[in-house]
Amino acid sequence: MQNMLNKTKGDRWIWLIVILLSIWSLLAVYSATGTLAYKRGVGTEAILMKHLMFVVGGLALMYFSHLLDYKYYAGISKLLMVITIPLLLYTLLFGANVNEASRWVTIPLINQTFQTSDMAKLALITFLARTLTRKQENIKDVKKAFLPIMGSVCVVFILIALANLSTALMLFGVSILLLIIGRISVKQIAIVCLGGLVLLTAVVFLGPRRKTYVSRIEVFMHPEKADPDKSFQANQSKIAIATGGIMGKGPGNSTQRNFLPHPYSDFVYALIIEEYGLVGGLALVVLYLLFLWRCILIVTQSPKAFGALLAAGLSFSLTIQAFANMAVAVGLGPVTGVPLPLVSMGGTSILFTSVAFGIILSVSRDIDEKKADSTTSDKEKNKEKKVIIGEIPAMA
Template sequence: MSNSGDIGFDEIASPVKMGNRLWSRTRGDKVIWAAVLLLALVSVLVVYSSTGLLAYKMNKGNTEIYLFKQIVFIAIGLAVIYFSHLVNYTVYARVARILFLISIPLLIYTFFFGVRLNEGSRWIRLPIINLTFQTSDLAKLALFMYLGRLLSKKQDVIKDFRKGFLPVITPVVVICALIAPANLSTALLVGATSMLLLFIGRASAKHLLLTIGVAAVPVILLVTIALSYYDSSEGRSKELPGVLSVGRLPTWIKRVQNFVYSNKEIDKDENYQVNQAKIAISKGGMLGLGPGNSETRNFLPHPYSDFIYAIIIEEYGIIGGAFIILIYLIFLFRCIRIFRKCPYAFGAFLALGLSFTLVIQALINMAVTVNLFPVTGVTLPLVSMGGSSFLFTCLAIGIILSVARNVEQLEGKEPVPEVKA
């Protein structure tokens, strides 16, 4: 730098050089990296658009505060992906059981002492930093890490019910049972993804069908109750007896009723969220209203999280919505490619399990928005406004990229030691 205080070329070029060095150390599937960056860019645009009114009301006219928060979350999330992808994925096999065992008491603590909202307790508040996080996010991640570890160890006996299937299905039942009272949709998502992973992991179809049959009993019972306690002539739910008014049960019954009878004219107020989402989609048409031009964001509840896909379609049209689906499908395809190329069972199951849960969650979120599925409350991964769920999603992607990085090393004839799970 010159004595006059002018900034020299080296100072200007140093951030570029640092970025180049950082990129040169970045490994893993470049298509997955591109998908993550595209979804992060979409997230910045849509979160900023959908939080304008909320920011104005909550922060005395400062409409950029949530934009800055989202940018900070994305920056932290990308750092989480980067550093977690540098870790050899076999390390995650060592910590999988520990994380799984930690998640069980955390879920129990959350159920009794967590932050309560709408009769459900899903979050715990961290001391000192005063930040809440959803313990089911940690439990999901820990479960699929542990499930990948178990499947890799039990391949020789996986067809045997007592020696193979029972040890593998038990952690799934435990986690789903602990998540379900406060978050039934997440429990069903985890259960369905686990069944799919077990099927690919060569578990007996007979054992899987038996498990699905047992799990379907309470779901069928819930739907039956919801249909029985609906007055079609009045267009509203009947008064529930005391035994059906415990915890989140009335909410689940109401959501099933709203979904089944969503086309009834009298149900407009009861199904307000879905109806506003339909309005947003109809306004978007094929090409959309343009970035930042959403009109429904001021009426649609939670347009920055649960129903952010409706805002995407309203502003970017059906083409924009289809583009988002395409990104998730490309992400899944590349993860399946990692699964097929990984020579070690743990890495293969780990990449597949984590990718399944992210993509299935995305598809369910979008299905809710277009009224193909009852309202669930699950977010759109990497797109909805940041929180603990966003960071755990980034950690899951970092672990997938860790597997991809080691696959690349093997393809480059660089031996990577496999640690016994």
């Protein structure tokens, strides 16, 4: 155990944030899953133990991911993209249909569902970071740099958007941010945005879930005219937040958990505010903002472009996802199926989010090691100077 702690490197603040979010996740999930446990005919403790296994598994993946030199993720990204695109296509055609969306693939033997878009987010961001780094000398070249980048972004976007538009839009936004940081020209970025807009329009008005997307937008824009059944989730979430007050009802004392359809995943932030109040809600916001700030420091200090792009892309993705989830819970956006990173209950979401945190910590670990080597080198040079000066004979 002591050996593992000695090998734990990287930004200490990010480690602390991960631990706090994990503890909060266990408290929230235990409080929110009473109704789910009743429907499944199991005890709440059984669901909590399963969630705990994923949390511990996520921490283990984070630990091993941060030990691996981040430069190896450049090669891994190619393999991930080769696996991800066929897997996304398979999910659309043959995936498990849950809530009228084919987002999951059932893993044989263990009978555990696997959300392929979680892998796709990690794959595309690492692949873009690698491609933008490798193509810097030809970054303005349309054939050598622009087309491969645009092709990967648009293909992944359309494959995810057909079943999960909110995740696809967030991933597309992160991709555009990476293109800006990677010095892609404004003209080329505008072309990517135009291509994304065309694909978005096609998905919203022609895709298999077009009725769901249009309905959610209409409910959000005109809640007073909406069908009560369609606005039920949003209304129950607002009730939870309104009754939470400043200090909340206390851990485990939520009443809206019995009415919210997904108080342990999509609307876990509403349950947190109900139980921990405005103070708890703001504390969670501060944790994600602190995480983003620490990641920005990592980006600015990284000596290599790949490390900077990798940390920037993953941190933007996690932070945007967190604030998208919180915005939905407080009524600032239409209802989506986006989980709160490291807090919402969900197997693959926790595991891949943990890997993303681990990669960011790997970049941070590399920065710390280079600083330590530089400090050691400076000390050795100073010692050599003192020895040389000491050997010079004193002038008579």
